[in-house]
Amino acid sequence: xxxxxxxxxxxxxxxxxxxxxxxxxxxxxxxxxxxxxxxxxxxxxxxxxxxxxxxxxxxxxxxxxxxxxxxxxxxxxxxxxxxxxxxxxxxxxxxxxxxxxxxxxxxxxxxxxxxxxxxxxxxxxxxxxxxxxxxxxxxxxxxxxxxxxxxxxxxxxxxxxxxxxxxxxxxxxxxxxxxxxxxxxxxxxxxxxxxxxxxxxxxxxxxxxxxxxxxxxxxxxxxxxxxxxxxxxxxxxxxxxxxxxxxxxxxxxxxxxxxxxxxxxxxxxxxxxxxxxxxxxxxxxxxxxxxxxxxxxxxxxxxxxxxxxxxxxxxxxxxxxxxxxxxxxxxxxxxxxxxxxxxxxxxxxxxxxxxxxxxxxxxxxxxxxxxxxxxxxxxxxxxxxxxxxxxxxxxxxxxxxxxxxxxxxxxxxxxxxxxxxxxxxxxxxxxxxxxxxxxxxxxxxxxxxxxxxxxxxxxxxxxxxxxxxxxxxxxxxxxxxxxxxxxxxxxxxxxxxxxxxxxxxxxxxxxxxxxxxxxxxxxxxxxxxxxxxxxxxxxxxxxxxxxxxxxxxxxxxxxxxxxxxx
Amino acid sequence: xxxxxxxxxxxxxxxxxxxxxxxxxxxxxxxxxxxxxxxxxxxxxxxxxxxxxxxxxxxxxxxxxxxxxxxxxxxxxxxxxxxxxxxxxxxxxxxxxxxxxxxxxxxxxxxxxxxxxxxxxxxxxxxxxxxxxxxxxxxxxxxxxxxxxxxxxxxxxxxxxxxxxxxxxxxxxxxxxxxxxxxxxxxxxxxxxxxxxxxxxxxxxxxxxxxxxxxxxxxxxxxxxxxxxxxxxxxxxxxxxxxxxxxxxxxxxxxxxxxxxxxxxxxxxxxxxxxxxxxxxxxxxxxxxxxxxxxxxxxxxxxxxxxxxxxxxxxxxxxxxxxxxxxxxx
Numbered sequence: 053x054x055x056x057x058x059x060x061x062x063x064x065x066x067x068x069x070x071x072x073x074x075x076x077x078x079x080x081x082x083x084x085x086x087x088x089x090x091x092x093x094x095x096x097x098x099x100x101x102x103x104x105x106x107x108x109x110x111x112x113x114x115x116x117x118x119x120x121x122x123x124x125x126x127x128x129x130x131x132x133x134x135x136x137x138x139x140x141x142x143x144x145x146x147x148x149x150x151x152x153x154x155x156x157x158x159x160x161x162x163x164x165x166x167x168x169x170x171x172x173x174x175x176x177x178x179x180x181x182x183x184x185x186x187x188x189x190x191x192x193x194x195x196x197x198x199x200x201x202x203x204x205x206x207x208x209x210x211x212x213x214x215x216x217x218x219x220x221x222x223x224x225x226x227x228x229x230x231x232x233x234x235x236x237x238x239x240x241x242x243x244x245x246x247x248x249x250x251x252x253x254x255x256x257x258x259x260x261x262x263x264x265x266x267x268x269x270x271x272x273x274x275x276x277x278x279x280x281x282x283x284x285x286x287x288x289x290x291x292x293x294x295x296x297x298x299x300x301x302x303x304x305x306x307x308x309x310x311x312x313x314x315x316x317x318x319x320x321x322x323x324x325x326x327x328x329x330x331x332x333x334x335x336x337x338x339x340x341x342x343x344x345x346x347x348x349x350x351x352x353x354x355x356x357x358x359x360x361x362x363x364x365x366x367x368x369x370x371x372x373x374x375x376x377x378x379x380x381x382x383x384x385x386x387x388x389x390x391x392x393x394x395x396x397x398x399x400x401x402x403x404x405x406x407x408x409x410x411x412x413x414x415x416x417x418x419x420x421x422x423x424x425x426x427x428x429x430x431x432x433x434x435x436x437x438x439x440x441x442x443x444x445x446x447x448x449x450x451x452x453x454x455x456x457x458x459x460x461x462x463x464x465x466x467x468x469x470x471x472x473x474x475x476x477x478x479x480x481x482x483x484x485x486x487x488x489x490x491x492x493x494x495x496x497x498x499x500x501x502x503x504x505x506x507x508x509x510x511x512x513x514x515x516x517x518x519x520x521x522x523x524x525x526x527x528x529x530x531x532x533x534x535x536x537x538x539x540x541x542x543x544x545x546x547x548x549x550x551x552x553x554x555x556x557x558x559x560x561x562x563x564x565x566x567x568x569x570x571x572x573x574x575x576x577x578x579x580x581x582x583x584x585x586x587x588x589x590x591x592x593x594x595x596x597x598x599x600x601x602x603x604x605x606x607x608x609x610x611x612x613x614x615x616x617x618x
Numbered sequence: 619x620x621x622x623x624x625x626x627x628x629x630x631x632x633x634x635x636x637x638x639x640x641x642x643x644x645x646x647x648x649x650x651x652x653x654x655x656x657x658x659x660x661x662x663x664x665x666x667x668x669x670x671x672x673x674x675x676x677x678x679x680x681x682x683x684x685x686x687x688x689x690x691x692x693x694x695x696x697x698x699x700x701x702x703x704x705x706x707x708x709x710x711x712x713x714x715x716x717x718x719x720x721x722x723x724x725x726x727x728x729x730x731x732x733x734x735x736x737x738x739x740x741x742x743x744x745x746x747x748x749x750x751x752x753x754x755x756x757x758x759x760x761x762x763x764x765x766x767x768x769x770x771x772x773x774x775x776x777x778x779x780x781x782x783x784x785x786x787x788x789x790x791x792x793x794x795x796x797x798x799x800x801x802x803x804x805x806x807x808x809x810x811x812x813x814x815x816x817x818x819x820x821x822x823x824x825x826x827x828x829x830x831x832x833x834x835x836x837x838x839x840x841x842x843x844x845x846x847x848x849x850x851x852x853x854x855x856x857x858x859x860x861x862x863x864x865x866x867x868x869x870x871x872x873x874x875x876x877x878x879x880x881x882x883x884x885x886x887x888x889x890x891x892x893x894x895x896x897x898x899x900x901x902x903x904x905x906x907x908x909x910x911x912x913x914x915x916x917x918x919x920x921x922x923x924x925x926x927x928x929x930x931x932x933x934x935x936x937x938x939x940x941x942x943x944x945x946x947x948x
Contacts, residue, residue: 133849133948137849137947137948140905146899146901146903146905146907146908147847147849147850147903147904147905147906147907147948148901148903148905150847150849150850150948151846151847151849151850151903151904151905152903154847154848154849155845155847160845162845163619163620163621163623163624164624164843164844164845164902165845166621167621167624167625167902168845168902168903170621171902171903172903
């Protein structure tokens, strides 16, 4: 290789390594900054529920900018002169390579130039370019790696630290919400559940799903349908929990005998199929002539006495088996245990069916949440287009309060209307704080003279003499004017009622008790909330810890009206 | 010329340079850089201005150098009443054997190879300017006749920065003709001891003549033969342009404090000085380091301060330092 070729060759290798190192360094640096930006974005998402569109825009922009930076870094290759200069600096060659390369480029030859090129080439041949430009891991790469770990940690962290945009369950896309596909998925789950254990609730749920498939159905109505469907499926949870608890108790009883200990353990762990198999095994052993022990008889007998609702069939089978053993009738005992195994299998199918229904309910809840957001957005969009946000219409709180206010106003809560304007209270605002007699729902408020409500106290007969806020003792100036707060209004009403004995407390219809089959017409979700969207999101995700489920269930059982008490 | 011959030339150059330097160092102590600078000026066909307080051996240094070179030496003590003709020489009336009178040129002290212009700033500008033609053209014109000076020819001037009373600062044109301006500083303690040891004896050391004029001219040929790559030359040009207040590459300090920057003669000096340094370092290529090394003595007297710079007593050295610091290499 000639001196000239040597110089060009070594410079090419050096340039490759320089560009590579610079690219790594640049990419790591850029990646670190971008990852930190993403972490910041995710952290914002922890506290503020960000719109999925914003998330999509951010990540798209993030990837595009990253790609642009990297492509620019790759394309900036650098010329050989810069490489020669860098090589001289690194190897402390006092611009020897730079000079030689420049003369090589000029194609000029004099003895002095030849000597320069010759010396430079000789030095470059001895040079180890790899050692001079080793592959290095830039410090910024550690920052980038740390940022990625943090990003991943943020995504898998439990609530309330789980952001909503990267890896966690995304909020359904409102615009591109494929309602039909989601309904299909829920329907498939229900069909599986129905195949395992047919239930009228499932059939009703499926009917509601069919209704929801209608694209023309208003969003609000669709959301109501979804809510009803969820409540249908929720019914079975209590029964299943009760059933599993009973099985757990029976399992503990069965563990007292060696023969049924495996079955008991399986029942205690809610593993019903294994429990059924164990019952079959014991039955086969008895049929095969294996001697039955006294503890087995006692265990079966004890277990049969701990039966709860839904476990009657299993308990009867176990009791029959115990009786058969007492009579030393192994064949009958075996047959009874086979019945118990069959009963347990059916129970297992019920539990699995309920699990599938719960999953369907969860998906329905997600769908409903998406619909709710879509509805809110539409409302906000319409309000924005129309420029409507009139406080006088009882909608000072924005879109969320509007829906809640409407719901509250439309709710049949006449019994509470003894408080004037109670119907408007949820939609509190400048407009609603000013009571208007004509808007008071029927009840006591309608019997109160309008003057009392509007503060026209001259029309109230003064019956006292103090300076107490009874309307008596007020100066004429003080007696005029509308009440300015709810407290004042209530005090005025109380005073008016006290001074008018003929005014009776309106009869309030008894609060209808919500039954298992009927839900309150006012869903708790429609109660106006001052929570931020992020807080609502976190609350909607919260699950009751398993250790507290029994406590909560016992509480509701305790407050459930007993049949004897009626 | 083969590469081997070039190598030999370089080796010879280094040897001759070192021989002269060693010879001068026998007498002059602790002034290695000054000696290098003066020798570089000699080899660059330039002239050197030495500036320093009295007693630092400036004159002694030049005398020693002339003693080490086999060249004709002449010393001119510049005084306020010194006239140009006292330097260049003049036509005088001579009477021959026939009684006829005619004008005959009497050469002045400038007709030598090495001129020591001692305390050059004590003469009037008129007299100082008498050196202009000699320093650049290497000729002297008296009347209608021009006389060629002997080569090699170089001027070593000294000046005292302290006693400004009755002195005349060198005109810009004169300053620009000096290849370098070297500041002679106080010697170190050890150097002082050596000076005392050498100069307080009965017999002081004397230099031997080790280099002839022809050899100096050959060394000059070697210097100018070294090629310099364009990127390095560009760096030298950028340094010079950075001293030009009106130029886009001018340094911030230049724009603020400089009236005139270095001329193309300054750029020439940078490149020639860098080449000599490269040869002394056994290299056949010039580096930016060489340019940087000679930039300060080459540029410091070519940067002329404006009124603001003079008023704020800005040192031209600090401006050149800033330029060297902020001008990026290739």
